[in-house]
Amino acid sequence: MRTALAAAALLLALPAPVPGQDKKEEKKINVDFTVGWENCYRPMEWTPVLVGISTPFKKPMDCVIRLSAPQNDLNRLDIARREVLMPGRPKEIPLVTKLAFAVNECDVSIHSRESGFYWGQSYELWSGPRGQNRLKEVRPNDLLIGVSGKQGFGVMQVGRASACRTSGNQSGKVFVAFKFQRVLPADWAGFASLDLLVLYDPDWTQLSRHQSRAILDYVTNGGRVLMVLGAHPLPEKHPLAEALPYRIGEPREVEVPYRTLRDWGVQPDDRNPRKVNCWSLVERAKAPGWQTTDAGFATKAQAWGPVGFGRVGVLAFDPSVLGGRQDRSVAQFWVDRMGPLLGARQIQRANDTQDNEDRWSFPVGPAQRGSNAVLEYLYAMEELRPIHIGWVVLVLAALAVIIGPVDYLVLKALGRLPLTWVTASACIALFSIGAYYGVQYLRGGVLQARVITVIDGVSGSPQATWSTRYLGIFSPRSAEYQLTGLDRGQWWSGMAPTEESIYSFREKLGSRNLYCEQHIDGGNVLTGVPINIWAMQCLSAEAPAAGVPFRATVRPDGSGGFAVEVENLSETPIKSGYVLVGREQCVPFGAVPAKARGSFTGRPQRWENWQSSVDRVVSRDDTAATEARRRKDRTVMMAAGTRRRSEAILDYLKPSDDSAPAAAVVCVEYDGAPVPLGFEGRTCRFEHTMLARLVVFPEGR
Numbered sequence: 001m002r003t004a005l006a007a008a009a010l011l012l013a014l015p016a017p018v019p020g021q022d023k024k025e026e027k028k029i030n031v032d033f034t035v036g037w038e039n040c041y042r043p044m045e046w047t048p049v050l051v052g053i054s055t056p057f058k059k060p061m062d063c064v065i066r067l068s069a070p071q072n073d074l075n076r077l078d079i080a081r082r083e084v085l086m087p088g089r090p091k092e093i094p095l096v097t098k099l100a101f102a103v104n105e106c107d108v109s110i111h112s113r114e115s116g117f118y119w120g121q122s123y124e125l126w127s128g129p130r131g132q133n134r135l136k137e138v139r140p141n142d143l144l145i146g147v148s149g150k151q152g153f154g155v156m157q158v159g160r161a162s163a164c165r166t167s168g169n170q171s172g173k174v175f176v177a178f179k180f181q182r183v184l185p186a187d188w189a190g191f192a193s194l195d196l197l198v199l200y201d202p203d204w205t206q207l208s209r210h211q212s213r214a215i216l217d218y219v220t221n222g223g224r225v226l227m228v229l230g231a232h233p234l235p236e237k238h239p240l241a242e243a244l245p246y247r248i249g250e251p252r253e254v255e256v257p258y259r260t261l262r263d264w265g266v267q268p269d270d271r272n273p274r275k276v277n278c279w280s281l282v283e284r285a286k287a288p289g290w291q292t293t294d295a296g297f298a299t300k301a302q303a304w305g306p307v308g309f310g311r312v313g314v315l316a317f318d319p320s321v322l323g324g325r326q327d328r329s330v331a332q333f334w335v336d337r338m339g340p341l342l343g344a345r346q347i348q349r350a351n352d353t354q355d356n357e358d359r360w361s362f363p364v365g366p367a368q369r370g371s372n373a374v375l376e377y378l379y380a381m382e383e384l385r386p387i388h389i390g391w392v393v394l395v396l397a398a399l400a401v402i403i404g405p406v407d408y409l410v411l412k413a414l415g416r417l418p419l420t421w422v423t424a425s426a427c428i429a430l431f432s433i434g435a436y437y438g439v440q441y442l443r444g445g446v447l448q449a450r451v452i453t454v455i456d457g458v459s460g461s462p463q464a465t466w467s468t469r470y471l472g473i474f475s476p477r478s479a480e481y482q483l484t485g486l487d488r489g490q491w492w493s494g495m496a497p498t499e500e501s502i503y504s505f506r507e508k509l510g511s512r513n514l515y516c517e518q519h520i521d522g523g524n525v526l527t528g529v530p531i532n533i534w535a536m537q538c539l540s541a542e543a544p545a546a547g548v549p550f551r552a553t554v555r556p557d558g559s560g561g562f563a564v565e566v567e568n569l570s571e572t573p574i575k576s577g578y579v580l581v582g583r584e585q586c587v588p589f590g591a592v593p594a595k596a597r598g599s600f601t602g603r604p605q606r607w608e609n610w611q612s613s614v615d616r617v618v619s620r621d622d623t624a625a626t627e628a629r630r631r632k633d634r635t636v637m638m639a640a641g642t643r644r645r646s647e648a649i650l651d652y653l654k655p656s657d658d659s660a661p662a663a664a665v666v667c668v669e670y671d672g673a674p675v676p677l678g679f680e681g682r683t684c685r686f687e688h689t690m691l692a693r694l695v696v697f698p699e700g701r
Contacts, residue, residue: 030054033108033123035099037146037177040136041193043101043362043502044072045640046491048190050183051108054090061085063112069105069125071098071514073502075494078515079524092182095518096189098493101137101362102126102504126504138193140365141172143345145338146194148181149202150230152320154330158338161331163350174347186210186520188217189491189542195345196338197223201230201318204238210521212239217544219243220308220464222644224341229279230318243307243463244314245287249280252299256322260296265330266322278317288663288697289652291340304340308464309456309648313341343647362502366611370638371540373617374452375497377632378472378538383445395435403427447684448474451675452636455692456645457548467545468641470495471677472538475531482680483529487543488522495538512537542641550592552666554579554698561587561603562664562698568592570670572690577668580607581698583653591671610637610646633669633691652695666694 032052041047051065063085068078077097085091099106109120125135138144143164147155156176164172181202184190191197191214199215207215216239219225227240234241234248241248256274268274281292281300290305295315304313315337320326332349339347403424411417450472457465469490473481486492494514515528523543531537549570557563562581566589568574574592581587586607589600613634637646652663673690 028056029110029119031108031110031119031121033106035106035125035135037144037175037179037194039134040138040144040175040177041099042138042144044098044368044498046096046189046192046493047099048185049095049097049106051093051095052090053085053093053110055085055087057085057087059087061112061117062114063110063117065093065095066107066109066111067095067097068107068109069097070100070103071494072100072496072498074496075512075514077493078513079518080516080527081518094183094186094190094520096185096187096491096524099125099135101502102360103135136175137359137362138175139172140363140367141166141170141345143172143174143195143342143347144193145174145176145196145198146191147176147178147198147200148184149198149200149228150318150320151178152200152318152326153322153333154326154328155198155200155334157328158331158334158347161328161349161351162335162347165346165348167344167346172345181207181211184211184214186214187491187523188214188221188223189524191215191218191223192221194218195224195343196341197225198228198338199225200228201232203232204234205232213521216240216243216463219310219312220461221466221542221544222309222648224311224313224343226313226315226338226341228315228318230320233279240312243312244303245283245285245290245305246281246303246314247284248314249282251277251279254278254297254299254301254317256297261322263296264319264333266326266333267329268323274322276317276319276321281314281316295336302337306458306648306652308458308461309466309645311341313337343651360504362504364498364500364502366614366638367640367643368498369618370614370635370643371495371640372497373614373635374470374632374639375472375495375538376617377452377629377635378450378470378495379536380629381448381450381472381474381536383448383474383476383534384536395431395438399427399431445474445476447476447679447682449675449677449684449686451677451686451688452632453673453688453690454636454642455545455548455690456642456649457545457693458695459552459697462547463544465545465547466645467543468639469541470538470636470639470641471540472536473529473531474536475533478531478533480528480530481682483526484678484680485676486525488519488525490523490525490541490543492516492524492526492539492541495540514539540639540641548692548694549670550574550666550668550692550694552579552694552696554581554664554666554696556698557601561601564589564600564602564666566592566598566600566666566668568594568596568598570594570673572670572673574598575669575671577666578607580649580653580665580667582607583650584609592668608634609650610634614638632689636691649693649695662698663695664698666696668692 034050035041036047065081065083071077079095079097081095083093104126105122106125107122111118141164159174159176162174164174253275256276258271258273261268278299278301281303287305292300292303295301302315335347335349407420407423411420452470455467513530516524517527518524529537551567553565555563564579571594573594576590578586578588581604584607585604587602587604592598613631617635649665655662670690673688675686675688
């Protein structure tokens with residue numbers, strides 16, 4: 001009997017087998033994991049991740065691939081993607097996430113509920129072999145250039161022979177990273193960390209529909225693309241071809257003089273000219289801001305200009321057919337081709353590109369400082385302010401009196417002094433409970449959310465309409481919240497205050513988990529937001545918008561002023577607005593009722609730019625919170641998720657080099673706009689500020 005009982009106990013102690021899970025299959029599964037653009041990434045910005053899976057399964061398996069890593073010191077993004085893994089077919093799954101600086105590990109897991117299969121592994125990202133960094137962080141003053149297609153004419157050597165120069169005359173490095181076109185991101189967020197994407201004669205027909213659309217979305221949201229045309233013709237119906245004001249005609253042979261070759265850095269074996277096939281650029285529509293150049297020989301060889309909030313360049317020939325040396329010596333050729341497409345961070349020729357920076361610290365960029373200014377407003381809630389010291393002193397004094405003389409005198413009068421241990425403990429417990437509910441009464445309140453929405457568009461370009469939403473949620477209790485009204489195309493992530501410098505040796509907590517689901521042609525949609533009691537969780541979301549909720553025209557009035565007509569298409573009245581007619585000038589105007597028109601005239605006034613408003617808030621003086629509340633409509637324009645579009649708007653305000661008129665920008669603020677968000681099963685008090693900007697081209701200017 002004892003033997004039977006011992007055998008039964010031993011069987012119960014053994015781990016139960018997971019149904020359908022084969023240990024041999026678990027060992028044979030092969031998972032490849034790559035981050036960024038050849039391990040280059042911008043900390044706290046969207047970064048592509050590629051998970052390649054080869055399985056030994058004998059039948060299709062419906063599973064969830066999960067990726068979890070710290071986004072910053074406060075938040076941890078937990079991203080799930082549902083996929084079907086086929087037997088004998090390796091699958092490459094493109095994901096996008098945000099990674100903190102010097103992130104130590106990234107967790108990847110594969111789970112199938114149907115079969116019970118589970119596989120998980122932590123990948124070390126920061127410290128590689130011999131202490132070398134596996135991930136290469138791209139700093140705010142650096143350039144990150146992505147290349148796909150070919151690697152011809154020394155394009156991959158540009159980083160070794162050039163440097164970055166910012167508008168503030170600061171220097172940085174240039175990183176050039178290559179990706180095969182089959183593994184290019186399928187969502188625009190995968191390209192968001194790039195300063196420039198070079199598509200060097202790719203096979204356009206092999207780009208998937210999702211990849212082509214992602215590149216166009218990346219451009220319209222402020223990205224920059226250089227297309228090098230070569231042996232593969234660009235299809236007329238390709239999304240990038242349709243966005244160009246030029247039609248790609250038939251190629252023709254063009255002679256490149258020896259002098260031009262020398263200027264480009266090509267060193268041919270003789271002094272004879274070379275010939276290339278150059279695709280013809282036929283203008284089909286007049287587009288403001290577009291320019292062309294012959295690049296040194298007698299034909300239109302390059303064109304560039306704005307597309308939405310980004311810029312696109314077309315190089316009509318493949319320089320790799322010229323022969324000669326094609327290494328670092330041709331860097332000047334690419335500097336000249338890339339320069340017109342870049343923004344505040346420019347590229348220049350440089351022979352000395354040694355890296356003398358401290359790689360163990362990371363200075364935050366202007367976008368993060370703008371986000372800090374927005375967080376000043378989101379956190380400026382009465383419930384988050386410290387309780388007045390008077391209440392603390394009063395409670396402690398009352399507790400000291402009760403467990404001291406009062407407890408002693410009462411127990412002495414009753415002849416029960418030995419019970420002081422019981423009564424003192426009871427008093428402390430009662431005071432603790434009272435303090436908890438007292439603080440809840442003073443600071444608990446109700447579920448609250450502060451929202452700032454920015455909608456940007458370009459007149460005449462309906463596909464170039466984007467929105468960014470900043471959301472701060474104050475929780476009166478610990479709970480996991482389910483947001484309603486979320487769109488499939490939204491890209492959600494967390495926000496957290498950041499110091500001017502981040503150090504790798506500081507421990508990354510990432511204590512707040514954000515649970516998201518990611519789709520190949522959609523976004524990063526929140527599925528759960530856990531928030532602790534009396535704390536605030538701040539989030540941001542980027543997505544294409546249905547349109548700008550107003551129309552406007554701007555024209556000079558003939559007396560040095562401007563006439564502005566605004567048609568409010570929304571059910572919400574416009575509180576006020578202004579028109580930017582220069583980088584330092586604006587024309588303010590008043591309210592416009594819902595579904596109504598307003599006509600205004602005025603002369604330009606001096607305008608304090610958005611960056612100056614951010615600088616005031618982040619100066620960290622005693623009025624930082626007050627300044628944040630007062631200037632939230634300005635500081636939000638330079639925060640992460642909106643800053644790139646703001647920089648493009650300022651570029652639109654520059655006078656054009658050709659006869660095309662410079663643009664104007666109409667900016668409005670809506671009064672009490674409804675919030676298209678909610679919380680499942682809960683009532684929330686919203687405070688919403690909706691801002692909209694529209695780039696227009698003044699008549700007669």
